[in-house]
Structures are given as C-alpha cells and as structure tokens.
Amino acid sequence: MRVQADPLDDVLALVGTTSSLSAGLIAGGEWAVAFEPPPAVKFNAVRRGRCLLRADGQEFELQAGDCFLLTRPIAFTLASGPDVTPEPAGPLFRAAGEDGIAQAGRGDDVVLIGGRFGFGERAQELLLDALPPVVHVPGASTAAAAVRWALEQIDTEMRDRPPASSLLTEHLALVMLIHLLRLHLAAAPPAGGWLAGLADPVVGSALRAIHGKPAYAWTVADLAAVAAVSRSTLAARFKRVVGQGPLDYLTQWRIELASARLRHGDHTLAAIAREVGYSSESALSTAFKRVTGTSPRAYRAARVA
Template sequence: MDPLEDVLTLLETRAHLSSGLAAGGRWAVRFDAPPGVKFNAVRRGSCLLEVDGVDAPVALAEGDCYLLTQPRPFTLRSDPDAVAVPAGPLFVAAGDGVARAGAGDDVFLVGGRFTFGDRAHELLLGGLPPVIHVPAGTPHARTVAWALAEIDRELTHRPAAASLVAEHLAVVMLVHVLRLHLAREPHAVPGWPAGLADPVVAAALTALHREPARGWTVAALAEAAGVSRSTLAARFGATVGQGPLEYLTRWRMELAARRLRTGGDTLAAIARGVGYGSESAFGVAFKRVMGVPPGDYRAERSPGR
C-alpha cells in the first residue's frame, strides 16, 4: 500500500450518497454543517458555492466538483442576491431521489458525504483547507467525471449491488480529489502528505508503510530511497516535520490503535505485529504517542462503550 491508501483504509473511509439537486431560475439553498466531508459535483449548468468562514464564493461550472472538509454551513445559489431556503425540507420531499429548487432544472448536482473513523482529524482532515475545488478539464477531474457517470449509471439502472458499487466509486472520486490537491499544493498540507511531493521522502514513506514492523534504521531507509542518510534525514524532516523513525513510531501506534479498537488480539500479539519485541516497550511507546496506556485506550474505545 502507499501512504494515502493506508491512511484512507485505516480511517475506514465510507461514502454516503444523497439525493441530487435540480434547480433553475433564481434560487438558493442553505445547508446545515454536514457530518463528515461533504462533496458535490455539477453535472449540468453552473452556480455559486458560499461556505461560512470562507471569504469569497466559489464559482462552479459544469464538470466541477468540490469537497467541504470541515463541518461548516454552506449555500448553493444561482446569484448573490437570491434568497436562500433551507435544504432540509427540499430533500425530505425528494421522492424521486431529486430535490428541487427554483423553477426548472437547468442546474443539476449530485453529491453525498464521506465519513471516517477515529483519528481522521489528526491524520488527514486537520491539514486540509475548508474547501477543495476541482475545476473541470484537469486530468483528475476527468477521472472524477468518469466515476460520477458510473455512479449515475449504477443508481439509474440499479443492477445487483448498485448502491455498494456507487459508494465505492465515490471513494475512488475522493482519492483523485485528494491526489489533485496534494499535487497542486504539495506543501499546503503539513506532515506526511507534504512528503509525498518529494520523491526521496515518498520512497521512504512507501517503504515504511509497506513493512511497518521491520526493524528500520535511517541507513536502511536511505538505501531504499537511493540517497545518503544525511540527505534523507534533512529532506524528511523539512517536509514531514519529524524524523523518519519518529514517523514510523507514530504510524505503528496508529496501526496498533486500530487493532485495539476493533479486535480482540492480546497486547503481546499487537506489540509483535507492529515491530516491538516486548509488550512493555510497546506500552511505553503507545502511551507516549497516544497519551494513555494501550489497555486504557482499548477500554475507552471498545465497541460496547
């Protein structure tokens, strides 16, 4: 796995599709702060997106999509002077799977939201801007458009397992939107995402994620990345904000935390699985990174609580 795939898998990323929105004439729809990460794509027409706390509206054209990475209220509108109505009643009345606003249907949007498990803010969302806008015409936008067309096809024709396939396609869309953002603004997201833009650091990150339980040294990582130890240490620290072995320790603890939350493995088995020869050494590292001993962490976050 690569680091982005690893993080999205660790966070148990799930897509939840919602009714479409058809609108025409002069219109505006006000949405409450969404749970999770909201996404919409403009399949037809154009409109404006206004997000609370973001200075300027975002002009959306046909083929554009966007992510709202923070729980903020937002408004979609035809023009700045249109009077907004609340979204809730419109979507409750969407009996055919399409909510309607204004008069006509010259604008059509599809969307939904992504939800994540524990640690999403620390590992991914906390470093993202409140709005990620993907204009039509970019290579990643074309892939997003393909995914959306397939989602439309699944939900229109309803073959076997259509909802499941559509939700997986939405996650594909999310991956491409994040790839585009990381490529477009490689240093805007601190931590491991910034490291993906540096080929040397990316090679080291990939090696660590491929074999997290291995007894890595800086020398072994430098060899995997094809550079000297000093070069790797300097570039890793400058982009990721910590040394490669410190990053490895933190990633191991994230993997251990998932097993503590979701499984019944013993602490000794989890310690071995993430590269520790003793339960006590693992416990010390876990408490240093996560703030509580592993046993307490499991008790606080077990599914029955």
Template sequence: MSLAEPIDRPSCVDPLEDVLALVDVRSERAATLTGHGDWTLRFPAPAGAKFNSVIVGSCTIETEGLEHPLTLRAGDSFLLTRPQEFVLSTSPRTSVQSASPFFRATGGTSAEVGPVEQPVTARLVGGSFTFGRRARELLLDALPPLIHLPAHADGAAMVPHLLSRIDHEAHKGRIGANVVTEHLAVVLLIDVVRYHLAHHPDGTSWLQGLGDPVVSAALHAIHADPARRWTVRLIADATHVSRSTLAARFKAAVGQGPLEYLTRWRLELGAHRLAATDQTIATIADAVGYGSEAAFALAFKRELGTPPGSYRKEARKHDNETPESE
C-alpha cells in the same frame, strides 16, 4: 463489510493505500439538487465529508476557509473535508434558505428549489461519506477544508457517474452493494487527492511527502515494513541519499522527522488492531515493532492520550453505538 478488514498481511507498499485501508470510508446515498432561476441554499455540516458535482449550469459555493465565493461550472466538483456548513447559490441577491426541508420533502434523495416555471440554472449530484475513528488525523486533516476539482482534471468526468452508481447501489440493495459503494467512494477520494497533490505541492503533511521522490521512497520503505528496526541511516540507505539529506527533506515535506513519522504510523496500526481484532496487546505490540507490551503502552498513551486497553474499550463502545446506516 469494511474496507479495513482486520487481517494479518504485509502492509501495502503504497502509503495512500495503507491509510485508506485504515480510515474505513463509507458512502451514503447520493442526492440530486435541481435549481430554477435564482436561489441560495445553506447546507448543514456533514458528519464526514461531502462530495458534489455540477452536471448542468453553474453556481457558487461559500464556506469557511474561502476568501471569496467559488464559481462551480458544469463538470466541476468539490470535496468538503470538514464538518462545516456551506452555501450554494446562483444569485447573491436572493435570501438564504435551509436546504434540509427541500430534501426531507422527497425522502432525502432529490430536491428542487426556485420557481419551477423558470429554466434550470444548476443541477448537482452529491454524496456524503463517513469514516472511522482515526480518519481525521490520518487523512482529512492533511487536506484543505475544500478541494475544487475542475471539469478538465483527470477523473472529473467520471464523478457524476460514480455518484449515480453509488445512488443506484444504495437504492437497489443488491448483494455486495455496501462493498461496491465503499470502493466507489475510495475512487472518488483518490481522484481528488491526486489532483490536489499535483496542483498544490505546498504545505507539510505525509501526503505532501508523496510528491518528493526522496521522501516518497522513505514513506514507501516504512509502510512496506513498519515493524523493522529502522534507523535514520537504514531509511536513508533505502532511499539512496545521506542521512542529513533525508532528514532535511522529510522534515520540510512532512513536518516531522522520519522516526517520528514511523512511531506515529506504528501506533496507528496498533490502534486499528485494538479496535478491529481480539489480539492481545502484547501480540499487537510485537506486530507493529515494539519489543515489549510496556514500551508500546507507554508510547501509545503519550501519542494518543489514552492507554491501549482503554482505547479498545472506547472503540468497541463507539462501534456498538454507531447506527448501521452510517
């Protein structure tokens, strides 16, 4: 079961909830790494995103985008949002080893590295998350490659428990396990996004726009009724500011104008319906605010690079080829 059920309902008022419903986040089994003494491990690039939490000791992480190694202490967590390799280490003097063989030896759920007769220098629990086709453009590209969630952050103390629960559900295979793990993965993502937005207000994206009260109000209005015949004046009226104020603040925070954002969001909703339902293109066009199938198809091809019918075929083909384990 997917969190992005193809049901007809009013769009969520909260833009973040709306996007999370479309990215179709799914969690994979959690795994534990225990390191003794000095060690350095290189991890392969995750298919989607990678979450790790230090529960004992400390280590450093290096990955593309970090100028210097980042020290992770007990209680700290990190989210890797890009498909790129990363290195965990307790000493820069040790040679780099591949992490994969250590996990393969135990079936992928745990690994031990370093001289076992030496004290534990770091223990981490981590999990991987995969997403639907549009997740990178909708959410992941709006986030930095790596987000550090320090131990003192709201929600940080719950991360090891959530990852352990994901692991428990995956191993037990009880009814409803997939739904539980998907929801837990969403909780982890929301905690990280909240912390990131609260402490890094710079940048331009729809996520950054949620930190500006005027832009946030505009985003909420658009997401509450995306099919409405919006104009800049109507959106400005909904946010109780002038058109010029709305346009300037929206552009500064999001990186595009409110009507440009509206167009893109309508097409994302249309793309989701194409992939997840058997509705006709004309029905979808009307549902997302287009007056005709031709207008929707023209905008869809211009923005997403392919006609709606071709997009639907490729989405179905991708879903049929995707292993159930993903």
C-alpha cells in the same frame, strides 16, 4: 531494500472510510439554497450547468464536471448567482420524492449529486486537518478524467437502478474520493505533514518504505538507501517537510496501527507488539504511552466502554 506501499491508501483504510450518495438537486432560473453544517465530510458534483458555491468565506464558480469536498462542518450555499436570497435546504429535501432529488427555482438548468464520506475517529488528525475546509476540484482538466468517469458511472447507476446499484455507487464514490484527493494534492500539496511528504520525491520514497514494512527495524541509513540520498540529507529533508524525523514518524505510524488493532480486534498485546515491530509487550507499552499518554490496556478499555 525496495519495499514500497501507498501511505494514502493505508491511512484511508485505517480510518475506515465509507461513502453514501444521499441526495441530488435540480435547479433553474434564479435560485439559492442554504445548507446547515454537515455532520460528515460532504461532497457535491455538478453534472449539468453551473452555479456558485459560498463556503468558509470564499466563493467558487462551479462548472459542469466540478466537484467539491467540505472537510469541516461548515455551512454553505449553492446559488445561481451572488444576489439571490437563499432558502433553507431542509424543507426542500424533506419535500423531495423517493429518489431524494430536491427542486430549487424553476427548470432544470443545473443538476448536482451529493453525498457524504464517513471516517473513523482518527481521520481528523491523520487526514482531514491537512486539507483545507473546502477542496474544489475543477472537472475540465485532462487530469480529472477519472473523476468524470466515476461520476458518469454513478449517474448511470442512480438513473437505471440495476441490481446492487447502491453498493456499486458507494464504491464508485470512494474511487472518486481517492482521485479528488490525488488531484488536490498534486495541484496544492500541504505545506507540511505526511501528505506534503508524499509530494516530495525523496521523502515520499522513505514514507512508502515505512508503510510497506512498518514492523521492519528501519534505520535512517536504510531509509536513506531507499531514497538514494545520504543519511543527513534524508534526516534533514524529512524533518523539514513532515515536521518530525523518519524514525519518529515510524514510531507514530506503528502506534496508529496498534491503536487500530486495539479498537477493532481482540488480539493480545504481545501479538500486536510483534505485528507492529516491537520485541515485547512491555516495549510496545512504553512506546504507546510515550506517544498517546496512556497505556494500551487503558486505551482498549476506554474504547470498549
């Protein structure tokens, strides 16, 4: 059975990924700006020049075309060099004009654009915890061409402000996020978890099959056939890479899908059970409580409250 899907696409859709381009920074000479921990996933891209990023006890030399994501609420500093005393970002951005572009130092040697990605309540566990606190993606490589293209389009939209530019830049930012994640996962895949599984040719095939048809009554034999390996090979490799067996992962993903329907819809439990692969409401309730520690009804009631 060849049923394939994109687990990363599924997870980004499930956690309700949104984006906003919120600010820009022009800087020159000797300068440094200290930023408070952002409340959401923060990104910045260097459009011109170079600068130093200090975050999470690390330093990164950023060149034109480089991007970075902060996947945790950590303070960070952008600077022309290591020995400049930083000034707080708040007053600079409050003094910015209607375009939201702040000025640091003297001149315009360096230009950055920045924004935030918003996620739903399950994003931390499903996605962000598998990423390092700082994701730095160099823009000079051939593989980063799609990121450069997205940034160029964002630049054009922000500069010319044609009709619907805000909506288009938000979609372009999401395109950029997906490419940033792809590049990071290709360069430095996590040591474990479903994201690590995507980088494994055998486990990745089984993951895509599960996501392609989560309600199907998969067996380890079915998934092994998709991956073109033996049952024992798939079971051992899946457990080693992802940290749980393939059928345990299937159950976990079904419960994630059911949880999303409970949070965002008025589907009956019986309908949700059928949609995610359970033969009855009671079967769903049993699996749901085993995974989450609460019943579907209690989970829905708590979210409504």
